[in-house]
Amino acid sequence: MTLHHYLILAAVLFCVGLMGAFTRRNAIVVLFSVEIMLNAANLNFIAFWRYSENPALLHGPLFTLFAIAVAAAEVAVGLALVIAVYRHFKTVDLEAMDTLREE
Amino acid sequence: MSPTTLALIPLLPLLAAALTCGLQNGRRAAALAITAMLGSCGLALAAFNQAWGMGQGEHTTFNITWLEVGDTAIPLGFVLDPLNGAMLAMVTFIGLLIFIYSAGYMKDDRRMARFFCYLSLFAAGMLGLVLANSLLLLFMCWEIVGLASYLLISFWFHKPEAAAAGKKAFIVTRIGDLGFLIGILLAFKTTGTLTLYDGGQGLLETLPTGMVWGMQASGLISLLLFMGAIGKSGQLPLHVWLPDAMEGPTPVSALIHAATMVAAGVFLVARAIPLFDAGGTLPVVAWTGAITALVAAFIALGQYDLKRILAYSTVSQLGLMMVGLGVAGVSVGMFHLLTHAFFKALLFLGAGSIIHGCHEEQDIRKMGGLAKPMPVTTIAYLCGTLALVAFPFTSGFFSKDEILAGAWATNQPVFWIAAAASLLTALYMTRQCLYVFPGAHRGEHIPHESPRIMTVPLVILAVFALGLGGLAKGSVLAKLPGETAHHTTVVLAVSVAVALGGIALGWLIYRGRALGQAADPLAVTPLVRKLWFDELYAATVGRLWALAVVIAEQLNELLLFVRDLTVTLADRIGTGFAVGGDRKLIDTLAFDGMCNRLRSAGHAVTRPQNGFLPGYLRLIALGAVALGLLVALMK
Numbered sequence: 001m002t003l004h005h006y007l008i009l010a011a012v013l014f015c016v017g018l019m020g021a022f023t024r025r026n027a028i029v030v031l032f033s034v035e036i037m038l039n040a041a042n043l044n045f046i047a048f049w050r051y052s053e054n055p056a057l058l059h060g061p062l063f064t065l066f067a068i069a070v071a072a073a074e075v076a077v078g079l080a081l082v083i084a085v086y087r088h089f090k091t092v093d094l095e096a097m098d099t100l101r102e103e
Numbered sequence: 104m105s106p107t108t109l110a111l112i113p114l115l116p117l118l119a120a121a122l123t124c125g126l127q128n129g130r131r132a133a134a135l136a137i138t139a140m141l142g143s144c145g146l147a148l149a150a151f152n153q154a155w156g157m158g159q160g161e162h163t164t165f166n167i168t169w170l171e172v173g174d175t176a177i178p179l180g181f182v183l184d185p186l187n188g189a190m191l192a193m194v195t196f197i198g199l200l201i202f203i204y205s206a207g208y209m210k211d212d213r214r215m216a217r218f219f220c221y222l223s224l225f226a227a228g229m230l231g232l233v234l235a236n237s238l239l240l241l242f243m244c245w246e247i248v249g250l251a252s253y254l255l256i257s258f259w260f261h262k263p264e265a266a267a268a269g270k271k272a273f274i275v276t277r278i279g280d281l282g283f284l285i286g287i288l289l290a291f292k293t294t295g296t297l298t299l300y301d302g303g304q305g306l307l308e309t310l311p312t313g314m315v316w317g318m319q320a321s322g323l324i325s326l327l328l329f330m331g332a333i334g335k336s337g338q339l340p341l342h343v344w345l346p347d348a349m350e351g352p353t354p355v356s357a358l359i360h361a362a363t364m365v366a367a368g369v370f371l372v373a374r375a376i377p378l379f380d381a382g383g384t385l386p387v388v389a390w391t392g393a394i395t396a397l398v399a400a401f402i403a404l405g406q407y408d409l410k411r412i413l414a415y416s417t418v419s420q421l422g423l424m425m426v427g428l429g430v431a432g433v434s435v436g437m438f439h440l441l442t443h444a445f446f447k448a449l450l451f452l453g454a455g456s457i458i459h460g461c462h463e464e465q466d467i468r469k470m471g472g473l474a475k476p477m478p479v480t481t482i483a484y485l486c487g488t489l490a491l492v493a494f495p496f497t498s499g500f501f502s503k504d505e506i507l508a509g510a511w512a513t514n515q516p517v518f519w520i521a522a523a524a525s526l527l528t529a530l531y532m533t534r535q536c537l538y539v540f541p542g543a544h545r546g547e548h549i550p551h552e553s554p555r556i557m558t559v560p561l562v563i564l565a566v567f568a569l570g571l572g573g574l575a576k577g578s579v580l581a582k583l584p585g586e587t588a589h590h591t592t593v594v595l596a597v598s599v600a601v602a603l604g605g606i607a608l609g610w611l612i613y614r615g616r617a618l619g620q621a622a623d624p625l626a627v628t629p630l631v632r633k634l635w636f637d638e639l640y641a642a643t644v645g646r647l648w649a650l651a652v653v654i655a656e657q658l659n660e661l662l663l664f665v666r667d668l669t670v671t672l673a674d675r676i677g678t679g680f681a682v683g684g685d686r687k688l689i690d691t692l693a694f695d696g697m698c699n700r701l702r703s704a705g706h707a708v709t710r711p712q713n714g715f716l717p718g719y720l721r722l723i724a725l726g727a728v729a730l731g732l733l734v735a736l737m738k
Contacts, residue, residue, distance in 0.1 A: 022721055030720075094716045101714025 006047035014040035027085065027092040031078045038071050106165035108146055109181050112191065113234060113244075115143040117227035120220050129215025133206040136219040140202050140226060144195035147230075154188025155582060161185075164236050164300050175295070182236035182300050185582040186433060190233045190370060193441050197362045197448050198226050200560040204452055205354040207556035208459065212352075218258060222358070225251035229363050233370065238287045238297040238306065241371070245283070245335070248367060249276055252359050256351040265350040272344040278644075279334015279341050286327030293320045299374070307377045322382030328375055329388060336368025337418045338425060339395040343636050345418055349410040353455030356410055361417050361447040366440050369424045373433045373440075376584075386514065389429025393510075393520040396422030400527035404534070408465050409454050412535050416491065417447055419524055423506055426521050431509025432585020439502035441579065446490035446499055446568035449561060453484035456557050457539065462548040467535060472544035477552045481540055483561040488536055490568040492529040493602045498572025500602070505580070508594045522597050529605020530612075537613045 013036060020033030042064045049060020086092050119139035123132040157163075166180035202222060209215045228247030235241035250273075257269025291297055293311035300307060311320040332338070337345035348360050359365070372379065372388060379385050396419045403415035420443050428436030458465055460477050474481045490499035503525060510518035544550060552558070711722060 018724065022717060022724070025717075097716055098714030100716070100719075101712065 003047055003051045006043065006050075010040045010043040010047065013037075013043065025093050025095050027082045027094055028079075030094065031075065031082065034078075035071060035075065038067060042067055106181065109150060109165065109183060109234065112143050112146045112150065112195070113227045113230035115139040115146075115227075116223040116230065120223035120227060123216055123220040123223060126216040126220075129209070129212070129219070130206075132216035132219040133202075133209075136223045137199070137202045137206065139223060140195065140199045143226070143230065144199045147191040147195040150183055151188040151192035154183050154185050154191075155578070157185055157582075160584060162300055164302075166236060166298060166301060177239065178237065178298055178301075179240045180236040180298070181234040183234070186373060186437065187233045187370075189437065189441060189579065189583075190366075191230065193444050194226075194229055194233060194363050197444055197564075198229075198358060200563060201354050201358040201362075201448065201452065204357075204455070204557050204560045205352075207554050208354050208455055209352065214258075218255075218352070221251055221254045221258070222355075225255065225359060225364070229367070232367055236299050236301075236305075238290060238299065241374075242283065242287055245331070245367065245371075246280070248359075248364050249273065249280070249335075252276075252348070252364055255355040255359060256348045258351055258355065262350065264347075268344075268347040268350040272348050275341055275344040276334040279331045282327045282330025283332075283334075286324050286331070289315060289320070289327065290324050293324070307375065310377060310381045319382055321378050322384050325375065325378040325382040325384045326387065328371060328378070329384065329391075332368030332371045332425075333391065334368070335371070336365050336421045336425070337395075338368070338391050338422060339398055340636070340639075342395060342399060342418045343640060346406075346411050346414040349408070349414050353410065353451060353458060356414070357448045357451030357455065360414065361451045362444040365417060365421055366424075366444060369421060369428065369436060369440050372425065372428050373437050376428065376433055379428075385429045387429075389426050389510070389514055389517050392422040392425025392427075392429060393517045393524070394422070395419065396426065396524035397520050397527070400524045400531065403531040404527065407467055409457065409467050409470070409535070409539070410451070410465060412467075412531060413447070413450055413454055416450075416528065416531070419528060420447065420491070423503065423521060423524065426510060426517060427502075427506040430513045430517060431505065432583075434580045434583035434585035435502075435505045435509050436585075437583055438576065438579045439506055441575070442490070442498040442502040442568075442572045445564055445571055446487045446497075449483060449487035449564035449568050450491065452557070452561055452564065453480055453487055456480040456553040456561065457484070459553050459557070460550045461546055462550075464546050464548075467538040469546045470539045470544070471542045471546075472540075473550055474540040476544075476550045479552060479558045480561060483558070483565040485536065485540075486565040487568050488532045490572075492532050492605060493525060493598065494606075495599055495602070496573065497569050498567070498575075500598070501572035501576045504590070504594070504598050505576075507598050508590050511591060511594045518594075522601050525598070526601040526605045526608075529602050530609045533606045533609025534613055537609065 017033045017035075017037030017040060020036065021030050024030055024033065045060045045064045045067070049055060049058075052060075082092060085097065089097055091097075116136070116139050119136045123135055126132045126135075162182050162184035164180060164182045166178040168176045169179040170177040202219075205218065205222065209218050212218065225248060228244045228251055231244035232241055232248060235244060253269045253273040256272050257266045259265045260269070287297065290306055290311060293313065293315065294306055294309055296304060296306055296309075298305045303309075311324060313320050315323050334341045345360060345365065349356050351360075376385075379388065399415045399418035399422060403412050403419065406412045406415060420439070424436045424439045424443070426436075427439050457470070457473060457477065457480060460473065460480065461470060464470065486497075490497040493500040493503040507518060507521060507525075510521055711718065
């Protein structure tokens with residue numbers, strides 16, 4: 001296993017997330033996809049840390065932990081938004097929410 | 104006398120004309136004009152005094168260069184000699200009296216101020232004409248006088264006859280002026296100068312020599328100048344305007360058409376007499392004058408209009424002056440001009456007073472019996488009549504006697520014609536007086552005497568009419584050039600006989616007639632119709648005129664067509680610019696086009712803002728990729 005394998009895995013993971021974020025209509029699924037992309041980034045952090053010259057410094061896990069914490073907060077806010085949106089529109093379909101459009 | 108004071112003589116009335124032209128108040132204008140005329144008269148009398156001190160043929164000149172073209176300088180200036188000294192004194196003195204009289208006569212006219220403006224303009228022109236030392240200046244003033252005459256004849260332009268008479272006077276005199284102008288040009292061509300006296304270099308001193316168009320130059324020039332004189336002085340065949348000019352106010356008739364302006368033609372001949380002498384054209388002058396005198400006197404017999412009779416009488420007397428100039432030279436003609444000016448002005452002012460007293464009635468058939476209510480006017484008018492018929496020892500007698508004597512000595516046929524004209528003069532004046540003064544009044548209104556402002560000038564003129572001839576005869580004949588003929592008994596006898604005979608004949612014909620009701624034995628058709636002169640003009644000049652009108656109308660049509668064409672063309676070009684340039688280029692392309700471009704660009708820019716949330720997300724991703732690429736490339 002070399003660094004490349006991890007990086008390719010992370011890239012695939014990111015693409016899966018990106019694809020999901022672009023194509024899915026359900027807001028919650030889009031939120032999942034964004035989390036997958038975040039985790040792809042986290043995977044990169046860890047991989048680069050593991051193969052770096054001085055792993056004892058713990059830069060990678062530190063950033064990853066930080067990102068996971070922020071992502072948790074973000075998901076909390078995102079889910080709250082989704083719930084608020086659902087209350088307003090009676091749906092979580094992103095394509096139905098077009099009120100930002102120029103009338 | 105300095106040039107300035109001499110120049111002031113015509114300039115004072117000119118100034119008055121300029122000042123009065125804006126005035127509304129008639130009395131103020133009259134006062135201004137009379138004051139100017141008074142000043143002018145005083146200066147003129149001083150000039151006369153100086154001129155009368157000169158010997159025969161002496162003169163003082165003042166020339167200033169007016170125009171320089173190449174090597175030729177055209178000076179204008181004044182000359183003073185006994186000839187125009189006497190003329191100046193006469194014009195200003197009679198002018199002054201008539202100005203004063205006009206202040207009374209025009210009292211009720213709404214445009215009195217304007218009247219005095221015109222009168223002053225006339226006086227300025229006339230005095231300039233008399234003083235001029237250049238044919239050019241003389242011609243200019245001549246035309247000013249013609250213009251003033253036109254304005255004054257048609258002063259009551261609301262009367263169609265007055266407007267027509269003004270036009271007629273202007274056009275008919277223009278026919279003569281054409282000759283005058285050609286004469287001036289010819290004189291300039293042959294001698295190179297238009298100055299009359301210029302220290303030996305003037306036109307009248309060198310005299311044109313050589314031949315022009317197969318005629319002797321001075322003869323031709325003098326004939327052309329005489330044409331102008333014929334027009335201005337109402338000689339046959341251009342006399343037709345003068346009787347019609349009586350449509351103007353009566354003071355105008357007296358000032359312009361009896362005493363001064365019509366004498367301008369005679370004055371011109373007198374002024375240019377060296378030319379006539381050299382050209383041998385004086386017999387033409389004499390014959391024209393004689394025929395005019397006779398024909399006009401005939402026509403006067405058949406007229407009923409008080410002023411028209413006097414007008415024909417003026418034409419006739421002007422003819423006699425021409426005879427005087429033609430047969431005996433300047434002194435005799437000018438002597439009659441001076442005496443005539445006084446008694447004809449008197450007669451016209453008297454006629455004005457009569458017309459005023461009869462409530463603007465001019466027809467002698469509706470007058471009669473005026474002797475009692477208008478004593479001053481009657482006596483003054485009779486004085487003028489006696490002078491006009493050359494009753495012995497009135498001023499007309501002396502001057503006419505000189506003319507007859509001169510004619511007897513040099514040209515006997517002319518003598519007999521002039522004598523016949525004098526007989527007729529006495530006849531028509533007797534007829535007129537018998538119509539107007541004795542008997543019962545035939546008009547509708549009760550006649551009354553005129554105010555003193557009008558009768559005083561009459562009395563002054565009456566004194567001159569009776570006395571001037573005898574007093575001035577010796578000095579006028581001595582001071583002015585010309586030879587006086589020996590007075591034979593025949594001349595004296597004929598002269599007295601025609602005057603008394605005419606009066607007696609008139610008395611015999613008209614005594615005891617029911618004037619105004621019965622037919623007039625002398626008013627036969629040819630005379631009433633003025634010998635068909637107007638008809639003659641209608642058939643000749645009138646026809647030509649009509650032809651000219653037709654041509655002018657065609658020309659007008661052509662010009663209208665050209666105008667329309669131009670307008671259409673300009674319209675097309677303008678429309679082209681408006682549509683192509685303004686509407687298409689500026690509005691559509693530049694302004695609207697730019698706006699539309701901006702608007703559609705705005706639309707295009709707002710396209711992504713479509714409310715499609717996944718789209719936003721994609722854009723964010725795209726932006727992130729672009730940013731990443733940019734960072735990568737920047738390295």
